[in-house]
Amino acid sequence: MMHTALRAGIAAVLLALVALPPARGWLEGSMGLHMLVQFPLLALAGWLLARALPHRWRTRLDAWNAHGIAGLLFVALTMALLMIPRLLDLALADLRIDAAKMTAVVLAGAALQLSWTRAGKLVQGFFLGNVLPMTAAVGQLFQDTPLRLCNAYLLDDQDRVGTALVALALLAGAAWLADLLRTVARDRGPQVLPGA
Template identity: 55%
Template sequence: MRRLAWFTPARQGLAGLLLLALLAGLPLRHLLEASMWRHMLLQYPLWLLAGALMAGTLGPGAQRRLARWNAHGIAGLAGVGVVLSVLMVPRVLDLALNDVLVETLKCAALLLAGAALRLSWNAAGLVLQGFFLGNVLPMMVVVGQLYIDAPLRLCNAYLLDDQARLGHWLIALAAVLAMAWLAHVAWWLVRREGAGAKLTASDH
């Protein structure tokens, strides 16, 4: 934790703004959106990261006010799930490439989803985190398999092999995220049992 002490809320906000500026710039945007898998698996997470970094600038007072409508992170995680489900629709990818308004709404939604994810994740606890991932990760697998099995291009802007590549990456990413979260749960349980054992030993 001490190693990250220098990464203050102000610096997090600055990093988020710099990342936002890079993502909004035409060179990087065109590079990421030139490929279907980069569009969804690189651009989307980077916008989420920018939102999460900028959310770090919120003070305790603002976080308490937000918590009034985001008890246990439920509203925030639900919003993130809705945003991700909509933005995985092939038609949305096509529209984002051809309509400036849709592209702007897409980026704004991802930015807000990243902020909501940061503000909601710890508040949700393991049970609600598992419920959230239990909905989002299978959705990623289903969408990925659809991209692989579809005989025709689902997005007019991208080739069929790029579509299949995205499908394979979506399934792989879902598996990696699931294993990472399960490893975190296992670590938490071991840590809790270790703390309980120390407390019991101290009582004797």
């Protein structure tokens, strides 16, 4: 019970810090902070909130989330939408769109927490096999285009975010593959990975 309350408390503090005008203005002041700091903090808050859900709520949600597919689909769609530069511009110009963006990222973090373990390695691989190339492609587009894709942010900031998105996609893929190999080695024995 204490862990549940602590998780919910940390999530509430994170949400308050990220959503309050001074922090929001600072985080949304650069494309890098907006996409690479604010989004993960909001997703982390959602993750913690989902961990704090009572068991009966989780059971009800699980009925709609067989093998984690529905939750991971929501995460993939949310990520795809949030990589559209025009949406970032609209979120900066309209508080309602910014609130919807924040809500979507929090819900995506919650969906990821509720879905990841249930998905198993096969569904996780399918999810990452779609999301990570999309992330890398958007990152490459941010780097290659000579035009500002977001009117609110400078071209240099766009280029840095593009580089970071490509790097994050590669690192996330490598981390998942390493975890998969560890799992296979553990399940089949040490002969699969010498020295593991």
